[in-house]
Amino acid sequence: MKARLKRTGGDTLEFKDVGHRGEPLLVVDDLHTSFRTGRGTVRAVDGVSLTVDEGKTLGVVGESGSGKTVLSRSIMGLLPPRDVIKSGTVRFAGHDLTAMDPVQLRQVWGAELSMIFQDPMTALNPVKRIGVQITESLRLHLGMDRSEATATAIELLRSVGIPSPEQRIRWYPFQLSGGMRQRVMIAIALACSPRLVMADEPTTGLDVTVQAQILDLLAELQRERHMAVILVTHDLGVVATRADDIVVMYAGRIVEQAPTKTLFKETRMPYTQALMDSIPRLSDPSGIRLHAIAGRPPDLIHPPKGCRFAPRCPYAQDKCHQSEPPLRTAGSPDHLFACWFPLVNGVSTAPGMSSGSSVFGVSGGSGTPGESADASTASDQVPPAPWSLADTPIDPDAGLEPS
Ligand SMILES: Nc1ncnc2c1ncn2[C@@H]1O[C@H](COP(=O)(O)OP(=O)(O)O)[C@@H](O)[C@H]1O
Numbered sequence: 001m002k003a004r005l006k007r008t009g010g011d012t013l014e015f016k017d018v019g020h021r022g023e024p025l026l027v028v029d030d031l032h033t034s035f036r037t038g039r040g041t042v043r044a045v046d047g048v049s050l051t052v053d054e055g056k057t058l059g060v061v062g063e064s065g066s067g068k069t070v071l072s073r074s075i076m077g078l079l080p081p082r083d084v085i086k087s088g089t090v091r092f093a094g095h096d097l098t099a100m101d102p103v104q105l106r107q108v109w110g111a112e113l114s115m116i117f118q119d120p121m122t123a124l125n126p127v128k129r130i131g132v133q134i135t136e137s138l139r140l141h142l143g144m145d146r147s148e149a150t151a152t153a154i155e156l157l158r159s160v161g162i163p164s165p166e167q168r169i170r171w172y173p174f175q176l177s178g179g180m181r182q183r184v185m186i187a188i189a190l191a192c193s194p195r196l197v198m199a200d201e202p203t204t205g206l207d208v209t210v211q212a213q214i215l216d217l218l219a220e221l222q223r224e225r226h227m228a229v230i231l232v233t234h235d236l237g238v239v240a241t242r243a244d245d246i247v248v249m250y251a252g253r254i255v256e257q258a259p260t261k262t263l264f265k266e267t268r269m270p271y272t273q274a275l276m277d278s279i280p281r282l283s284d285p286s287g288i289r290l291h292a293i294a295g296r297p298p299d300l301i302h303p304p305k306g307c308r309f310a311p312r313c314p315y316a317q318d319k320c321h322q323s324e325p326p327l328r329t330a331g332s333p334d335h336l337f338a339c340w341f342p343l344v345n346g347v348s349t350a351p352g353m354s355s356g357s358s359v360f361g362v363s364g365g366s367g368t369p370g371e372s373a374d375a376s377t378a379s380d381q382v383p384p385a386p387w388s389l390a391d392t393p394i395d396p397d398a399g400l401e402p403s
Pocket residue numbers: 035037042043044062063064065066067068069070071300
């Protein structure tokens with residue numbers, strides 16, 4: 001039970017674990033988020049349901065444009081109401097965030113739920129010293145006085161690996177490197193010991209070694225503080241060794257959802273297999289072309305009838321083009337997938353498919369079915385070799401907490 005949040009005016013906003021016991025920390029149910037645009041309605045998040053348990057990590061993975069950021073911001077309640085149509089519920093510690101007014105939401109952000117953004121340069125205030133940006137949250141949410149907040153901010157900067165924090169606390173964001181700015185973002189996000197941190201592509205754009213350091217730091221702080229983390233990324237390699245569970249998004253919907261180990265060992269959805277085949281491996285010969293998923297994600301104003309992946313799926317049948325597969329289970333209740341002809345042991349169950357080998361994005365450009373993705377698309381989708389792959393193949397057990 002917590003009752004530590006304060007309104008700006010000094011009143012205490014009770015934030016108890018109402019009805020939380022017995023349900024996960026976060027429960028998202030049938031969330032829809034659409035944007036009204038001049039061309040029509042963009043259904044960016046289209047019926048997403050997921051849960052996150054206390055202290056656990058959920059990976060949210062999908063290509064660029066699959067709805068990950070809109071989902072993250074919808075969960076946080078961070079989308080401006082103008083031109084946005086939202087439905088569904090987001091329950092956090094038993095509270096319905098979608099029913100909270102902006103004043104209540106502001107008390108929850110930072111204190112209970114916080115976000116690490118992709119680009120710290122735009123997320124940090126360029127004209128405020130980093131110390132001020134950390135202490136204002138401590139003073140607002142935890143009621144600390146100036147000197148207590150400053151001492152805490154110095155400790156926070158030290159804990160995220162900023163050298164000489166007593167001096168750096170007076171620096172402005174532009175005086176820090178990209179990696180250091182992201183460490184400051186993490187310090188701000190963790191300042192009030194939130195129970196859930198949403199990290200949306202927290203390391204994209206950083207140097208590969210720095211990416212690994214930042215993600216390892218986040219994992220270490222998560223363990224120490226028993227926080228839940230939603231790690232959003234376009235790179236399945238990033239979450240392979242860091243998430244307890246993974247949801248795979250395609251065109252605004254979840255198309256596969258499972259504990260990480262299950263997702264890798266019993267992949268059902270051809271799109272998930274395609275994402276796996278897109279992960280570069282350190283053992284690949286140098287100079288080899290990166291694997292790419294052929295074709296492009298669909299237009300979210302006029303998505304294709306039937307399975308949204310059908311225009312790019314090498315296993316697509318008539319049924320796939322005509323009716324949309326529901327998210328369903330087969331065997332294990334915590335493994336959901338949306339496919340009429342799921343893979344079994346890497347082999348499609350679609351009629352006429354007998355080969356066990358993947359037909360997606362063959363490196364070197366040969367044998368790729370359907371239309372080819374151009375080189376720029378491929379490199380957008382697949383960044384340089386990820387740090388998380390010590391050796392091929394990925395071991396999804398590595399680095400995971402015992403369940
Ligand atoms: N404010 C907006 N207005 C209209 N469309 C938007 C807006 N924000 C995002 N979208 C669209 O929603 C879809 C999902 O975007 P996003 O969540 O940013 O994808 P991701 O984070 O997976 O790359 C994209 O097609 C994007 O163009």
